[in-house]
Amino acid sequence: MARFRMYPTSEQEQQMLLHCAHARYVWNLAVEQHSHWRRDNAHHRPDGKRSGAPSFAEQCRQLTEARAASEWLRAGNQTVQAQALKDFAKAKAARFTSGFGEPTWRKKFVHEGFRVIGDDRVPEYEPDGRPRINPKTNKQVMGRAVTVQRLNRRWAQVKVPGCGWVRFRLSVKGKGARLPAAKTFRVTYRNGQWHAAFAVIPEPIDKPGTGEVIGIDRGVTITAALSDGRTLTCPQLTTRERAQVRKHQRRAARAPKGSERKTAAYAQVAKLKAKEANRRKDWCEKTSTMLARTYDLVRFEKLSIKAMTAKAKAKPDPDQPGQYLSNGRAAKAGLNRGILAQGWGLLRQRTGDKAPGRVEDVPAPYTSLRCSACGWIDKNSRKSQAEFVCSSCGFTCNADTNASINVAAGQGGIPRPRQSAGAGGVTTATSRSSAREPQPTWVGIPLF
């Protein structure tokens, strides 16, 4: 993602604010429509079938109708409005993996922005350099590209519908002032500043060709446990910074409504949160590059939908069996999980971008309970959050590392054969991915 500060003229700014309002309106309409559908779907239709949620195509037809009915909407740019629908459809489809969950209501002054799709047409190519052919028409696929023009070393301009050329400053730390190339970009307006974020897909990184497979288990305590025993931690705010956040939140709460002090305090909070987000993004970029560069195949534990969307509630205390975490701790754990989930989603996405075709998601209901040495699955093997002791063979390991070794082996997704109460089950090595079946020695699984 390449992000640049935009400097629209006041006339352009008025038009862009209008785009923001239209995009927000259309997005919120889609949110509302889907929530209605979820409620109504509780009642089955008379014929016993469930009606589907409105699809993207269906919503586009509705947009045409809405535009016909509303002069305000009709005055806006149709592409900007359709892109808002497309963004919604994407967010909806990625709600389990993006880390952001269900798309939610966008607020005025808070989530201001719109997406612009490039109006330039460029021929598309396959990764191996052959032209990409549409099988139906037998013609080369023409993709979109954003029109960007360089003005000088520091300045460039980009076309925004209804605004003509809008200037932006080319300043990416340490990357030189290169022109971004992308299919679309997103314009955002926050704290009185306009930014253009180009969705630049990074160049694929060549595989090292060592045949090495790595498994990654994502968790709250250890952000990413690798099957080679390494543990990676996504940076968060320091204890001191977190204390500052609380301090400014307290000040904001005490300040009178609408006061300058309140705004200033909230701005301080936002600044610290942005700092944390930047650290997280930076870590994801570095880690995904490292993964793509070092390993031929990267296997992620498929994140469980339940864990991703679970609200903070009393959870069993892993350190004291039979005890429950106090609400404060549970809430904090829930919050941490939410923040981390964004990092997990981004790490998976960026690794996929940099190592196309070399990333797999392993469905993993039992990865944390399966012994990576002998394959025995037993919940009693998981002694605590951190410790794994196999109840069958006695293999001991860090619990997260053990899980990541299972992920590397593509194990854990096979439903356990039904056993009598208390007994464990064994899953044998399978050929889930016959083309790339990992060799046990590569991932540290003892050969027996």
Ligand SMILES: [Zn+2]
């Ligand atoms: Zn074992």
